[in-house]
Amino acid sequence: MEILFKNVDYIYQPNSPFQFKALTDVNLKIESGSFTAIIGKTGSGKSTLIRHLNGLLKPSSGEVKIGNLTITSSIKESQLSDLRRKVGMLFQFPEQQLFADTVEHDIEFGPINFGTTKEKAKKIARESLKKVGLNDEFLNRSPLELSGGQMRRVALAGVLAVKPDILVLDEPTAGLDFIGKKEIMKLIKKLQLEEHTTIILVSNSMEDVADYAEEVILLSKGKVIKQASPNKIFSNKEITSALGIETPQTTVLAEFLLERGVDFKGSLPINEKSFNNFLKKIFEEKKKTRIL
């Protein structure tokens, strides 16, 4: 399903002393089946933006189009149930939302809410748990006795159980160790490639963004500054340094090398793969100059 934002404004608590404009004239398009990252500093409107994707927030003005459903400020809650099934959302620190007595019941919560039968939900729980890399043993355990990383996987399984077409993830790897992070990210990428789920990732880890995303939406103070490929965003020094956006470590390293007099023309590397190419080109260039 394609996602389209047209002149979206969002104001928190309008007409009160707490009034706050969180989004200003947001226009964007996210293709079906793509992997899009949303980046920006704290308070730039990332969380507000993603809450529009399943109607938790309705635009104060403008419209959001998801598939063939148009969300405006006047849409009724009853019209959103179908959308919530199609758009799965994993919030920050999702282990906090676990509530049931067993892992199985927690994963079944979503499917049953959306009208799946008990037996079917049971089967789905098993499958979803497998998808996130946990075996059947976990089904009857209490979610509260699991480790942080396991809890996060169970929460993810709970979202996947509904088989969403669009999966929105708000910092899914925050607070996990290196291996845990990598596994979660790989799993998400796999969902995109194998099940053609549209992935929307909010992240502060620019390495993750550079490694996995195809498209980046850069937000600042509630406005979309730029929507482009990670390569274009991170090599645009004016934008990243003006907004105080970190660049991936490989880019930082490459810049450091250039400062020290390494000769290279072209766009800077943003991840391991492009860094390898970067090094190769430098050495090839060096060889040529030596031969001459």
Place this chain on the structure above:
Amino acid sequence: MIFGRYVSGDSFIHKLDPRDKLISATLIIIISFLANEPLSALILGLICLLILLVSKIKLLFFFRGIRFFLIMIAFTAILQLLFANNGEELFSVGPIRITSFGAKIASLTFFRFSLAIIIATLFTLTTSMIQISDAVGYLIRPLKIFKLPVDDIVLTLSIALRFIPTMLQEISTISDAQKARGSSLNSRSIAKKIKAIVPILMPLFIASVRRAEDLATAMIMRGYSDGKNRTKFRIMKWKNRDTLIILFLLFLLIFFGITKK
């Protein structure tokens, strides 16, 4: 909903001593029970309006915030109007008799309860949580004579108040997460709504217990023992104007008390 929230400002009301505001708010509510005639009610109502204007809180925002309470109170008042049978009959429609006694009771109910809500809301809107707990702590200090652990009570109170916004934030995050999983929180059917509350309350309880444990550990690590003989960072200053306000309200209390029929 604005009851219990604080809007920072620098109005005359904001700057009053929180102890004064707490005592005055209580006094005004007590006085409202003595003011059972049109004239005294009018005086009290005008006083409240004056406080509201001086506090520089936007009227529209204020009344929209307490709209829910006002509607509930009006509803109660209408019920009293319909079901009170004593007194002279003013008029009747079918089985419903509207009596003078009913009308009096209904208008008094509406007046008293809305006044109480307005004053209580004004108090919390102009007094920060920390100021409130400082004021309560000061005012219950005499109870130390009865071996009441006043310092501990104040600490508990200020921690509880401190975490109200945090918990509200948590509730909104958790309910967003459960709504995203299709929870029927916004459903029209009440049975479904009640069922949808468990998945929100459970995580909230768990998080609160965890947080309490963390907080206790952090306090022990920083050498907290008890609140006895602690000096204060925020010192409350009682000024002449605070005394004057209390005296004026006491005068009003006695005056209404004597003239009450």
